[in-house]
Amino acid sequence: MGRNEEKYVAEAFESNWIAPLGPNVDLFEKAIAGRLGEGVSVAALSSGTAAIHLGLKLLGVGRGDEVLCQSFTFSASANPIVYLGARPVFIDSEPGTWNLSPALLEEAIKDRLARGKKPKAIVAVHLYGMPYQVEAIHEIASRYGIPVLEDSAEALGSTYKGVPCGTLGEIGILSFNGNKIITTSGGGALVSKDRELRNRAVFLATQARDEAPHYEHSAIGHNYRMSNVLAGIGRGQMEVLDDRVAARRANFDFYTRQLRHLDGIEFLKEPEGFYSNRWLTCILTPSYDVREQIRLALQEEDIESRPLWKPMHLQPVFHEEPAYEDGTSEALFARGLCLPSGSNLREEDLSRITDLISKIIS
Ligand SMILES: *Cc1c(COP(=O)(O)O)cnc(C)c1O
Numbered sequence: 001m002g003r004n005e006e007k008y009v010a011e012a013f014e015s016n017w018i019a020p021l022g023p024n025v026d027l028f029e030k031a032i033a034g035r036l037g038e039g040v041s042v043a044a045l046s047s048g049t050a051a052i053h054l055g056l057k058l059l060g061v062g063r064g065d066e067v068l069c070q071s072f073t074f075s076a077s078a079n080p081i082v083y084l085g086a087r088p089v090f091i092d093s094e095p096g097t098w099n100l101s102p103a104l105l106e107e108a109i110k111d112r113l114a115r116g117k118k119p120k121a122i123v124a125v126h127l128y129g130m131p132y133q134v135e136a137i138h139e140i141a142s143r144y145g146i147p148v149l150e151d152s153a154e155a156l157g158s159t160y161k162g163v164p165c166g167t168l169g170e171i172g173i174l175s176f177n178g179n180k181i182i183t184t185s186g187g188g189a190l191v192s193k194d195r196e197l198r199n200r201a202v203f204l205a206t207q208a209r210d211e212a213p214h215y216e217h218s219a220i221g222h223n224y225r226m227s228n229v230l231a232g233i234g235r236g237q238m239e240v241l242d243d244r245v246a247a248r249r250a251n252f253d254f255y256t257r258q259l260r261h262l263d264g265i266e267f268l269k270e271p272e273g274f275y276s277n278r279w280l281t282c283i284l285t286p287s288y289d290v291r292e293q294i295r296l297a298l299q300e301e302d303i304e305s306r307p308l309w310k311p312m313h314l315q316p317v318f319h320e321e322p323a324y325e326d327g328t329s330e331a332l333f334a335r336g337l338c339l340p341s342g343s344n345l346r347e348e349d350l351s352r353i354t355d356l357i358s359k360i361i362s
Contacts, residue, residue, distance in 0.1 A: 002243070005236030012229045020046075020206070022228030024235055031238040032174070032189060036164045040191060041198035044226035044234070045205055048153040048175025048188035053080035054201050054224060055149045055171040055190055056121060061086050065120040068108055068146070070100050070132075071311040072329035073125045077151050078312050081123070089119065090313040092325035096271055098332060099132030100124050106140050108324040113144075122148045126155035126165050127309070128338075129181070129248075129279035130268060134160045134168050149173070153188070156181055157245040157277035166191045181244050181279050181343075182237035184230040245277045247343040251350065252278040255339060258354035259283065262361040264290070280341040282308055283357075288334040294360055295337055303353060308336035 012024055029042040045051050063085035069078050071090035081088045091108055094101040112119050122141055124132050141148045150169030158165040166172035176187035190201045208221025259265050264286030285291040298305045310333050313323035
């Protein structure tokens with residue numbers, strides 16, 4: 001936590017706004033919008049997953065539709081497709097950003113069209129804070145007339161050619177879950193440049209109540225709005241977002257300095273124009289065996305590290321869904337490790353980790 005979270009939460013108590021609306025919700029939305037730039041509207045929600053669910057619904061995804069989804073991601077990018085009765089079609093990554101491969105995306109679109117079904121939306125992810133190839137992906141998306149839902153859950157504070165992640169697609173989503181770069185313990189947001197669309201998201205998130213003195217409903221709603229108490233935490237967290245990004249990037253720089261000389265250890269570089277919040281620092285090792293050796297040696301010292309996300313097309317729950325893949329994310333999963341990346345790590349903590357890894361590799 002930063003300096004002012006408790007103060008803003010106390011305001012919620014003092015004013016008795018203990019509800020999924022109130023001044024903290026409004027001010028948190030303003031703070032996010034202010035950060036993301038001119039003309040951006042924000043709806044604070046109960047989670048990033050809820051934001052993806054509403055976002056896909058607003059893009060018209062429904063029963064029987066197909067949605068193209070980055071395979072190399074957390075399951076929450078794909079689950080809401082299934083909530084809507086639609087089918088995920090998974091697309092592999094490219095090695096430069098670890099995100100959506102433009103070539104495989106286009107191949108998938110052509111193949112789905114040839115099978116007689118136009119995909120309803122594309123879920124593109126800025127994984128670990130690294131922007132995807134925005135121009136290439138959006139060029140394909142607009143050429144085929146398919147909207148992009150930009151999963152920016154891990155990328156608040158990242159930019160592509162100076163433009164904040166979260167504002168690049170038709171709809172963007174953010175997460176403030178406990179593990180993200182800033183947190184409200186649980187929470188998320190839907191981001192759009194279309195104020196009407198943002199208002200529609202709030203309408204659906206508050207049980208789709210039509211204007212009437214009684215409870216009148218012409219649509220199916222959800223209970224997805226953010227609590228005014230948690231939004232108080234969010235207001236405080238927005239004040240320290242820059243500090244958090246700086247801390248994460250400093251972790252990455254330290255790890256790179258200490259480990260880049262080691263045989264077979266690789267880091268994901270920022271291509272020209274890409275700026276990552278470096279939410280997590282990840283390394284690629286030469287092989288699955290070395291990856292496991294490092295992970296288990298760290299565990300022995302009570303240091304938690306984790307393999308990279310297991311691709312969705314390899315998950316038991318999605319094994320019957322179509323996938324356009326070339327082995328890229330499967331290899332990343334086999335060889336990759338997320339290193340401890342908290343914003344409060346000290347240099348001596350980081351040194352313990354890099355010393356251990358250096359010892360194993362040499
Ligand atoms: C965390 C995360 C989500 C879901 O956000 P929640 O707030 O935890 O529901 C979605 N996509 C990605 C890539 C995430 O990392």
